[in-house]
Amino acid sequence: MKVITVEDLSFRYRRAVNYSLRDVSFEVKKGELLGILGPSGSGKSTLCLTFNGIIPHSIKGDFSGDVIVRDPKTGEEYNTKETPVAKLSTIVGLVLQNPESQLFNMTVEDEIAFGLENLGLDRNEIMRRIMWALEVSGLEGLEKEFPPNLSGGQKQRLAIAAILAMKPEVLVLDEPTSQLDPVGREEVLGLISLLRKEHGITVILVEHHTGYILRFADRVIVMDGGRIILEGKPGEIVEEVEVLRRLGVKLPPSLEISHELKRRGLIKRLAFTEEDLLSEIKSL
Numbered sequence: 001m002k003v004i005t006v007e008d009l010s011f012r013y014r015r016a017v018n019y020s021l022r023d024v025s026f027e028v029k030k031g032e033l034l035g036i037l038g039p040s041g042s043g044k045s046t047l048c049l050t051f052n053g054i055i056p057h058s059i060k061g062d063f064s065g066d067v068i069v070r071d072p073k074t075g076e077e078y079n080t081k082e083t084p085v086a087k088l089s090t091i092v093g094l095v096l097q098n099p100e101s102q103l104f105n106m107t108v109e110d111e112i113a114f115g116l117e118n119l120g121l122d123r124n125e126i127m128r129r130i131m132w133a134l135e136v137s138g139l140e141g142l143e144k145e146f147p148p149n150l151s152g153g154q155k156q157r158l159a160i161a162a163i164l165a166m167k168p169e170v171l172v173l174d175e176p177t178s179q180l181d182p183v184g185r186e187e188v189l190g191l192i193s194l195l196r197k198e199h200g201i202t203v204i205l206v207e208h209h210t211g212y213i214l215r216f217a218d219r220v221i222v223m224d225g226g227r228i229i230l231e232g233k234p235g236e237i238v239e240e241v242e243v244l245r246r247l248g249v250k251l252p253p254s255l256e257i258s259h260e261l262k263r264r265g266l267i268k269r270l271a272f273t274e275e276d277l278l279s280e281i282k283s284l
């Protein structure tokens, strides 16, 4: 079942000379993890802003084509051009690169409650959802903490928890680990994997940690110059190593090494991880 359909989408920011998105078309299926790769300036963040209508409602420009969001609970379809961001945000939750830009309450608990209060839910339901979001994001025990005192990984998990509590069907994460150290990055990527595995949440993830995308995404799109230039399963995308290298998409070392070994006919399969590479080499 499709949850988002993007059709011939083009967008140019006000006063910009060039289009940031050009004839972009693809679909997102319920429950999948869609990874988005591409060099800086290729349009990944712009695309993320179209899913909940921030583009074209809050950030305006030349917009053509359609983004259709389908609520799997009711089957209703919403064209983002004609639907307010407040409505779309109940279906599509967007987490931005820098968690600090999304955190402005005095306690962890208030941060999660904030969006829920705006949904007009009753107190019991709000409490239930806060407990659930704290548990899922591994922030139990930190309810009364002042958000700026949290570690980078905890702040980003809180930003995700606050969005999750709204129970969106689709979670869009735009480079959620780019401001984090390796520990924080593992925490956040671990949470995303958990949300997929145990909660079946649909995830759209822009992430420079290509190794993660290639291992965990169901499908990947690669953008360049506002266009989609590759789309497929990770196994198909990695076959296009030359294209990825040309774009400057950083590949995990195991993939680079296995690509070279495969090119020389020494191994048959590309390896996404060091363990896979080792087992390929051992089987020679």
Ligand SMILES: Nc1ncnc2c1ncn2[C@@H]1O[C@H](COP(=O)(O)OP(=O)(O)OP(=O)(O)O)[C@@H](O)[C@H]1O
Pocket: 013, 014, 016, 020, 038, 039, 040, 041, 042, 043, 044, 045, 046, 047
């Ligand atoms: N508010 C804006 N006004 C005008 N142009 C913009 C604006 N935001 C982005 N752009 C331009 O749109 C293009 C796509 O930018 P976008 O941020 O979507 O790329 P990106 O792939 O997310 O890059 P990064 O990986 O660096 O975040 C770039 O040329 C950028 O300069």
